[in-house]
Amino acid sequence: MLEMIVAKGILKRLKYKETWGKELHRDDLIYCPRKAYYRIKGYTPKLDYQTLLTFLVGKAVHDVIEEALGYAEIKLQYEGVHASIDSLYRGCPLEIKTTTKAIFNPYEIPKEWIEQLDYGILFTGKHTGYLLLFDLLTKTIVLWRRRLTDSQLKELRRTLIKKRNLILKAVEVDDVDMLEKHPEECSTCGYKYICRGEEDGETD
Numbered sequence: 001m002l003e004m005i006v007a008k009g010i011l012k013r014l015k016y017k018e019t020w021g022k023e024l025h026r027d028d029l030i031y032c033p034r035k036a037y038y039r040i041k042g043y044t045p046k047l048d049y050q051t052l053l054t055f056l057v058g059k060a061v062h063d064v065i066e067e068a069l070g071y072a073e074i075k076l077q078y079e080g081v082h083a084s085i086d087s088l089y090r091g092c093p094l095e096i097k098t099t100t101k102a103i104f105n106p107y108e109i110p111k112e113w114i115e116q117l118d119y120g121i122l123f124t125g126k127h128t129g130y131l132l133l134f135d136l137l138t139k140t141i142v143l144w145r146r147r148l149t150d151s152q153l154k155e156l157r158r159t160l161i162k163k164r165n166l167i168l169k170a171v172e173v174d175d176v177d178m179l180e181k182h183p184e185e186c187s188t189c190g191y192k193y194i195c196r197g198e199e200d201g202e203t204d
């Protein structure tokens, strides 16, 4: 079946997520921490075709933009947490996002994107970061600048350490229930077959 071939091809692209393996990543502090738990414990995510295709399209567009701008990912590590930021702009972290929803105000930016940028600012020891938004439908490009104060960075560091320690503790004592669920992420989660006992994952 063609969709099976496509899904397997996409999975090869996804392998980098699986190879994240035992270490913690910035996204583990932002998205559902139980996903980090299952990944670190070695469970294989099972993703449906729609999620795989959505990932592939987003990744392909992102790669094209990075190449066009001559940017390359920068790998960072801070307090034992890994992150890859898209690039630097004026010496500060730059994250590139694509969307099909016109975003004209900062409060319309998904909070997860802002959190990613904030961690990028913290990891690079800066106070400023940039978010480059490409709206694929309206063909609009917007550059947002974000600045954090010393106290905001201090608070973010505290949050990072708290979340990091909780995930590591849950892994150490084999207790996923120490970690909160993010129900809004469950529909596209590759671990729901374990977490929620649903057997509708389609790839392995």
Ligand code: SF4
Residues within 6 Å of the ligand: 032, 033, 034, 035, 180, 181, 182, 183, 185, 186, 187, 189, 190, 191, 192, 195, 196
């Ligand atoms: S199924 Fe939901 S709660 Fe469970 S790991 Fe996935 S996103 Fe988190």
